[in-house]
Amino acid sequence: MRHTNIHIALLFLAAACLWPAAAGAQEKSDTTELKTIVVQHASGYKTTSLRLGAGAGYALYRDMGTAPISFKGLALQPVVGLELGGMRRWTTTVDAFTSVAILEDAVKPKFNFGSFGISNTLRFKMKRHITSLWSLESEDKLYLGHDDKYPLGHKEHYVFFSAGFGAANFLDVTVNPDYENAAAGVSDFIGPELSLRADLYLNTIFNSYDIDKADKQMHCEIGLMPLAAVLRPGYSYIDNYTAAQPVMDALFDDYEWHIKPFAALYTDIGLDILTGPYNRISISYLWTYRSSGNSGQWRFDHASHLLHIDFIVLLKSKRSCSGRIIKL
Amino acid sequence: MLFAGCEKIFMPRDTEATATATFDYLWQQIDERYSLFDVKNVDWNAVRDSLRPGVYDEMSNDSLFAILKKMINTLDDGHVDIWGNYDIASSEQIYLQRYANSNFDLNIVALNYLRADHHTTGGLVYNSIAGGQVLYIRYSSFSNSASTALMQTVINRYPDIKGIVFDIRQNGGGEIQNEWNLMALLPSQGQLLYSTQMKAGPAHDDFGPLKQVYAPDNGDNEPFTKPFVLLTDRGCYSAASSFALCLKSYPNVTVMGDTTAGGLAIPTGGALPNGWHYRFGVSRTIAPDGINYEQGVPPDQVVHLSPAAIAAGRDNIIDSAATLILNN
Numbered sequence: 001m002r003h004t005n006i007h008i009a010l011l012f013l014a015a016a017c018l019w020p021a022a023a024g025a026q027e028k029s030d031t032t033e034l035k036t037i038v039v040q041h042a043s044g045y046k047t048t049s050l051r052l053g054a055g056a057g058y059a060l061y062r063d064m065g066t067a068p069i070s071f072k073g074l075a076l077q078p079v080v081g082l083e084l085g086g087m088r089r090w091t092t093t094v095d096a097f098t099s100v101a102i103l104e105d106a107v108k109p110k111f112n113f114g115s116f117g118i119s120n121t122l123r124f125k126m127k128r129h130i131t132s133l134w135s136l137e138s139e140d141k142l143y144l145g146h147d148d149k150y151p152l153g154h155k156e157h158y159v160f161f162s163a164g165f166g167a168a169n170f171l172d173v174t175v176n177p178d179y180e181n182a183a184a185g186v187s188d189f190i191g192p193e194l195s196l197r198a199d200l201y202l203n204t205i206f207n208s209y210d211i212d213k214a215d216k217q218m219h220c221e222i223g224l225m226p227l228a229a230v231l232r233p234g235y236s237y238i239d240n241y242t243a244a245q246p247v248m249d250a251l252f253d254d255y256e257w258h259i260k261p262f263a264a265l266y267t268d269i270g271l272d273i274l275t276g277p278y279n280r281i282s283i284s285y286l287w288t289y290r291s292s293g294n295s296g297q298w299r300f301d302h303a304s305h306l307l308h309i310d311f312i313v314l315l316k317s318k319r320s321c322s323g324r325i326i327k328l
Numbered sequence: 329m330l331f332a333g334c335e336k337i338f339m340p341r342d343t344e345a346t347a348t349a350t351f352d353y354l355w356q357q358i359d360e361r362y363s364l365f366d367v368k369n370v371d372w373n374a375v376r377d378s379l380r381p382g383v384y385d386e387m388s389n390d391s392l393f394a395i396l397k398k399m400i401n402t403l404d405d406g407h408v409d410i411w412g413n414y415d416i417a418s419s420e421q422i423y424l425q426r427y428a429n430s431n432f433d434l435n436i437v438a439l440n441y442l443r444a445d446h447h448t449t450g451g452l453v454y455n456s457i458a459g460g461q462v463l464y465i466r467y468s469s470f471s472n473s474a475s476t477a478l479m480q481t482v483i484n485r486y487p488d489i490k491g492i493v494f495d496i497r498q499n500g501g502g503e504i505q506n507e508w509n510l511m512a513l514l515p516s517q518g519q520l521l522y523s524t525q526m527k528a529g530p531a532h533d534d535f536g537p538l539k540q541v542y543a544p545d546n547g548d549n550e551p552f553t554k555p556f557v558l559l560t561d562r563g564c565y566s567a568a569s570s571f572a573l574c575l576k577s578y579p580n581v582t583v584m585g586d587t588t589a590g591g592l593a594i595p596t597g598g599a600l601p602n603g604w605h606y607r608f609g610v611s612r613t614i615a616p617d618g619i620n621y622e623q624g625v626p627p628d629q630v631v632h633l634s635p636a637a638i639a640a641g642r643d644n645i646i647d648s649a650a651t652l653i654l655n656n
Contacts, residue, residue, distance in 0.1 A: 060335065066598035068343035068353060178605045179597035234536075236361060236526045236610035238596045242570065243524050243539040245508045254526055254536070289335045297361075303335035 047086035047278045047317045051095060053310025054078045055286060059101035060304070061117045061174050063185050065237040065297040071115065071174070075101035077306050086278065086317060090126045091162075097121040099304060103174075115178075119302060120171040121288070125223075127164030127197060164195040168225060170264060170290055172302050181238045186255070187300045188231040189263050189290055195223035199272075215275075219284070221268040228263035230292045231255055232300060258298070264290035270308070278314040283307075343601040346385040347392045350602045354396060354410070355380075358403075360530035363593055363612045367622045368403050375402050393417065393604075405609065406565050407595040412604040422565065422589055431561035431586050431633040432497040436643050442466060447485070450478040451506075456486060458650040463489045470502030470567040476512045476549060483513065483552055491555035491653030493646055497585060501566025504594075507574060508544050514578045515551040516543040521574040523614045535612070543577065555656045556581045557649035560627055564588035572625045573615055582652060584631055585645050587624040 059075035062068075081095030101117045170189040177183050202216040233239075234254035244250035270284025286308050292300040343349050355376050365372065379395055389412070397417035400408045406422035441464050446455040451472020454465040463486045467474060483492075521541050528536035560572050560583055569588040575581040593609025600606055614620055629648075637644035 062339070062342070066596075068601055069345070069599060069603070070342050176599075178599070180607055181595055182597040182607075234526070235528045235534075236363075236596055237598075238594065238610065240524060240526050240539065240594065240611055241504050242522075242592075242594055242611060242613065243541055245541075245544045247505050247508070289338060291338060301335070301339050303339075 047084070048315045049083040049085065049278060050313050050315050051079065051081035051083055051093075051310055052313070053282070053308055055097075055099070055306035055308035057304060057306035059099060059103075059117060059119070060302065061101070061103065061172070062299075062301045063174055063187070064295075064299040065185060065233050066174075066176070066179050066182050070301075071103035071117070071176075073101045073103035073116075075099045075117075075304055075306065077119075077304070077308070079308070079310060083312060090128050093123070093125045093127075095121070095123045095125075097123075099306070101304075103176075115176045117175070117302075118173045119304070121168060122171075123166065123168040123193070125164050125166035125193065125195065127162045127195065129160055130163045131161050159201070160197075160199040162197040162199070164193075164197065164223070166193050166195075167191065168193045168264070170302075172290075172300070181241075185233055185237065185300075186231070186252075187292065187302075189225065189228045189260075189292075191225045191228035191263065193223050193225050193264075195221055197221040215273060217272045217274070219268070219270055219272060219282075221266075223266050223268075224262060225264035225290075226262060228260050228290075230258050230260045230263060232258065232292055232298060235297070237297060258292070258294075260291075260293045263293065264288070276314070278312075278317065280312045282310045282312060284310070345602040347383050347387050347602075348385055350392065350600045350604070351380060351383045351396065351399075353601050354606060355399065357598075357606070358400075358408070358608055359532075361527050361596070361610055362403075362408075362608050363527040363535070363610050364403075364405065364620075364622055365532040367612075367620050368405065370402050375399055389602075392602075396604075400608075403608075406589060406591050407593060408606075408608040410600070410604055410606045422591075425589060426498070426500075426563040426565075429562040429586065430498065431631075431645060432563065433633065433638055433643065434498075436638065436641055437466065437495070437646070440641055441643060441646055447482075449482050450474055452478060452482055454482055456489065457493070457646070458654060460488075461490050462493055462650045462653050463491070464493045464495065464646065464650075466495045467499060468496075469499055470504075470506045470571070472502070472506075474506040474509055476509045479510055479513050480549065489554070491557065491656065492552065493557050493559065493649040493653070495559040495646070496564055496568050496571065497559050497561040497645075498563035499565075499568035500563065501568050501570075501591065504567050504570070507567055507571045510571070511574060511578075512544050512546060513549055513552050514543075514556065514575070515553050515580060516546050517579075519543050519577045520616045521577050522570075522616065524611055525614075527610045538614070543574075553580055555653045557652055558583045559645055559649060560585040560588050560625070562586055562589050562624070564625075566591040569621070569625050570613070572627075573613070573621060576625070576628065577616060582629060582649075583625070583627040584629045584649050584652070585627050586630065586632060587626045590622045590624040592620075592622050592625075 055077040057075055060070055060072045062070040077097055077099035079097045081093055083093045085091040098120045103115045103117055172187045174185045198220045200218040234256050239250040239254045241247040241250045266288040268284050268286050273281045286306045289303045359372050379399055382395055393415055396410050401420055404419055404421040406419050409418045441457055442455050446453055451474050452465050452467055457464045521543055523538045523540050525535045525538045528534050558575050569590050570592055572583050572588050576583055592613035593611045595607040596610045597607040612620055631645045631648045634644050
C-alpha cells in the first residue's frame, strides 16, 4: 500500500502544479504581444553535470534458492552520477545507485538486523529527443544550435519525448546469517536497456514567452532490459568450499550464468525544479523490479520503491554555438 | 499500471506459511537437493507417505515441529537440522553416538595430560607428556583459531620432541580453512586427499563434476615429518571428520581411536514457508579408495577408552599414541 500512496501523492503534486499554471495560461492568452526574446538560455553550451542524491523507501527481495518467502524492509539509496548534456545531440548519463535495506521476512514479527540486502545499479544511458507535442502554436519557430529538433520557442504546452538506450548492471547481495553456509547470495543482471521519457515543461503554461523562467518540469520515464545475462548461485546454492585451498578460492565456482529476456524494468516519475540554467533538483518516485525468472531455486526477484531527491549541479560548460536574438 | 510500481503483477505469491506447505516444502527440498541418499539407505517417498497424513493446517507449531523432526531423523545426519525461535531439531542418532560412545574424559585429560601448567596458543591447548618426549595438543573445535603460524609456534616450543599427539576427540567441526592451515605443516607430496562434487539436479544421483583435492603445499613452512598421531572418536563431526580423512593420506600420520561420526558433506541453509530454518548437506566426498565415508571415517588403529584406565586416571588412547611415537 505504501508505494501506491506515494504515487497518488505525486499525482496530486503534479495536479497542484498544473492547475494554477493552466489558469495562468488562460489569463495571458489575451495579452499576447510581440516582444523580443533574448535567447541566451545557455542552450549553446555543452555541459557536464554532477548528480548527487539519495532515496528512501522500501525494498523487497525473494531468493527462491534459500526461501519461498519475501524479505521486505526499509531501504536507503544514495546515488552519484555524471550527465553530459546541454546542446549535445545526445544526453549521456552514467549513474551508480547503491541501496542498503534492513529486511524482515514475511512471517517474523520484527526486523532481524542481521538480515539485509545490498543492491548496486550501474547505469549508462544515452537519450535523444524524438518528438514533441503541442510544442508550436505560432509560425515563429525558434530553432537554436545545431540540432533543429530542439525547438525552444514560445509554446502553450511543451512536452518532449526522448528515447534512450544504454546498458546497466544490477548487483544484488542478500545476507541472512541464519542460513549459515548460504548466508550470502549474489545475483547479477547485466544487459542493454531501452527507455522512453516524457518531459512536461510546466513553466510554459505560466509564462508562455519567457523561457528564462523555465523552472519546473515533470518527467515520466520507463525503461526495460530486453535481454540480460543473469548470474545466480548454482543448484546447491553454496560453493563447494571443500574443493579449494584456501576456501575463498571456491567463491563463485558454482555460480551459473543464464540468459533471461525482459529481466528488469523501472519507472521514474517526478518533478524537476530548475534552480539555474543547468542546475536542478529532481524529486522522483523510482520503482525498479528485476527477476531472474524461471521457477525453483533459480528464481530471484527484487523490487524497490524509493522517493528520491537528487541534485544535478553543473560542473563545467563549453560554449558550442551562440544564442540568437529574435524579434517576434 | 507500471507506474503504480506493482511487482505483484510479475511475481508469484509467496508460499503460504501453513503446516502442510511447510512440510511439503521441506520434504521436497531434501528430496531434490540432499546429496546423501545413496549412503543413507532411506526410502524418502515412504517417509513422506508415513508422516504427511498427520499434517494439517490447524495443527500447533509444536506438533508440526515434532513431525518435521521425525522426518529429518530418518536420515541420521548431523548436518540436517531445523530450528525455529524456540527449539532445534537435530539428529538424535548423532547425539547419542557422540555421548554414549564417547572415548574421551575431559577431567582426566585436563588433570593428567594438559595439567595446570599447559599453554594455550589460539585454539590449541598443549603440554608435553611422556617425560617431555611427546607433545600433546588438544584441539576441541575447528571453529577455534588454528592458523599455520600458530601451529608452527607450538611446534617450535618443543624442538626435541619425538612426535605429536593431536587430539580432536569430541570436536564437532567448524571452519574448513583451519584444516588446511594445520595440514600446511604436514609433509605434502601432492597426494590425493579426496574427491568432491555438488548436487546439481533434482534426481538423487544428479551431481556436478568431481573435483580432486590434493595435499596443500608446504610453501615456506618446514614440514613436521616426525610421527603424528591423530586421536578421533564418535564425537568428531564435519570438519573434524574431514580432517581425519585427509590425514590418513599423510605418511607420518596415524589416526587412532574410534570411527568418527561422519558429516563430510557441506550443508546449505534456508528458511521454510513458516519462517523456521533448515540445513542439509548438498555435497559428497569420496575418499581415495573410492568410498564415501559420510557415516564415519575409521581410524587406522582402533583403541577404546578402557574403564580400568579411567579408574586409574589414565587415558589409554593418549598413552597408546605416545607409545606408538616412542617406539617409532
